[in-house]
Amino acid sequence: MSSEYLWITIGACALVFLGAFESLAVTTVMPTVSADLDGERLYALAFAGPLATSVIGMVIAGNWSDRRGPVAPLYTSVAMFVVGLLIAGLAPSMEILVAGRFAQGLGSGGLMVALYVVVARVYPQALHPAVFAGFAAAWVIPSLIGPTVAGAVTELWSWHWVFLGVVILVLVALFMVIPALRGLSNDGDATTPWAFGRLGWSVLAAVAVLALNLVGDIPGVGTALAAVAVVVALIAVRPLVPRGTLRARRGLPSVILVRGLAAAAFFGAQVYLPYLLTDRYDLTPTLAGLSLTGGALAWSAAATVQGRMGTRLSSITAVRVGTILVLIGIALTVATAGFGWDAAMIAVAWVVAGVGMGLMSPRTSALTLSMSTPENQGFNSGAMTVADSFGSALALAVTGTLFTAVAAVADPFTAVFALAAVVAVAAAVLAPRMRTRAGADETHEEVGA
Template sequence: MTDPAPARGIRSGILAPAYLSTTVAIFALIAFNAFETMAVTTVMPTISRELDGASLYALAFAAPLASGVVGMVAAGTWSDRHGPAGSLVTSLLLFTAGVLAAGLAPSMGVLVAGRVVQGLGTGALIVSLYVVVGAVFPPRLQPSVFATFAAAWVLPSLFGPPVAAFVAAAFGWRWVFLGIVGLVALAALMLAPVVPSLRRTPDHDRATPRSRLGWASLAAVAVLAVELLGSRDAAVLAAAAGLVVVLAVRPLVPGGTLRVARGLPSVIGTRGAMSAAFFCGQAYIVLVLQERWGLSAAQAGLALTVVGVVWATMSQVQARVVDQVSHERAMLIGSSTLLAAALSLWLVVRLDGSALLAGAAFVLAGAGMGFGFTRTGPAMLGHSTESDRGFNSSALSIADSLGAALALACCGIGFAWAESTGRDPFLAVFGIAVVAALAAVVAASRTPTGQAVTERVTR
């Protein structure tokens, strides 16, 4: 689609008439997903205690990320052949079913199963939205669209944690899940006018091998096996499952991704490593603030609130300096900031610092993610054509989810090992975040190619 007008104020941007309905629908979809993430992260320690599910705590976070990989591959294939309309609708149905199952779960095991179904929907949704951005918006506007992804987290970040804490205290944690169903319905209504324009005639020349779906399923199962086996002292089997993850992910990403080849493979690698580092912190920040410093769920949830606002703010900053700071440079700055944050959080826990310092370190991680993580989307699209946009979008999201899921599985193993040996389990968890952040810096340093191929903004 051609750009309808040169940049001149907000009306010639993503809120111009040609893009308004799509922008609003994308914003709504990301916002309800953000609210679910913030709300569930806030109440998960409570859920774990009430369902006696401490052993499955990490798995409750890793499960939807792992199963999301299957949804991502399916959505990428569907979108390349038919357009993203069908995968968008299906993703909402799966997400709703998973949320209902989790909200009605009688045990932690059933809740994890519901989270698996929910993850299928979330994975399909994210890839579908990336394809929509590439198909509808010109390169000049894509950084701004991806900035709205982060902006959609602002209100959920501000109100999600305190609302979740209030609902859990007043009505029970189940209503945190069940209440999200209403948000899904609202987003679906806003999406309805956009869907017909996203359909296209089936293109059988773009068929993707069915084996990719099998590899995705294998990778998802193997990630979950890593945590389940590792936390039960089956180290050899857990290592074998980790090897299966590596083998299964190779057909799902561009060639050279696992060896961090320059260009697109390193963009994908940067995304995965940054996600791994950040979500180790997000999954455990509320728990450490409660267990180590005695904060309430509402007080600990403030860390999630502030980090969401900072992430969104830095995403807006990177969109404004897109002419001055290349995608490659932005990713390196963001990953370096994330590494500084992970090291700071580890040191605060190691030196028994204050809850305020721990929260501040996590907020710094949000700044790095907002500035660098947000640029991985436009960088990926700059390497893509219409024929492989779905595959590359899927690969980027797969790296995001599998990176976080595998890191969380390792966190569960590290946490259980540290507790059983009398060590500090939070040092183990945040140590894994440091390693992942260091990997992100290495990958980001390799994103430039000999010739600048990343899409630049055209005036």
């Protein structure tokens, strides 16, 4: 927050905040939107669409940043996000609104990758954990105020303003960032080739994830089609991440994989927590939502603490401890659902899981940049955000299919939480592989921290 970095810090965090706010606010207003536009059949696609298309935006922005620097990708991504907001806010039908959501996903995916590269080019490495802690807080705070603000805006004016009202704020945030971008316009390697192959794979991955959201309920063949979609999605994502990621190769590939697994476990379980509390414990939606507030605050607090600790806390140690805490939190939710423990245990569990995510998420970002070179910062930043979005989207699609499939024969909540716990176990087990046998990555990450 010194004078040199003040406006870029505020503007970058504001852009992250507004993207997160929009994502969470839509969750609150979508039932009203669906009823108003008679769009119940496209309800799920309005959520799955932007998450899937964001992968495409990430790949484009990463490749573009490596070639020409992050400025043009950032401006273009913000423009696409604004166009998506305008289309959705003015939509006369659910089909057009979903199209706007697709554009939002493209823009928000590219925006995050471009911002990561901006951080790498503008800030010294010693400040990276603190900056990413700010990004983490910018994601968490909307979870506390987003649903309430969106509900109030919808009641006082209209759901249209949940989209349209953000446009002006996005432009203001962009103007804060512009001064720090001077001199970065051609800060790339023009000899880096356009990765048209990776773009094609990203489109295939997005289509596979969307298909997984749509085919699971088809009678008779839904499960088989869902399995095919999972296989296609995993094949398609391989070129979008560092070589060896799906095999958990030591070093950067394992950093990317652990980040994706942790995100998949956390968000795959979190989606069903309010559902469990309202369906089984008869809590109001407001009280059920409060169960997630503790986790959001814990995430933000842990991210702030690790940022202040800097090199006193090894990034690899922070990630290892964080993945274990995520596993403990999810294991407590499995036990609560399976044994009928008091609902208060859910809130406790999610505080523990939130601390874990707050510890590990900023440090995987710092590790990724410290293990990158200027020539591949765009690709690796894109891979990191692809791991977040793809892991979460795939987990949500699989848990949704599982929830429906086992509902008639077993407790679906226990089943989805157990699956999330298995994914969390994988993240915790693989976390030590972030350090190479030679120990070179430890040196890099200490400098980055």
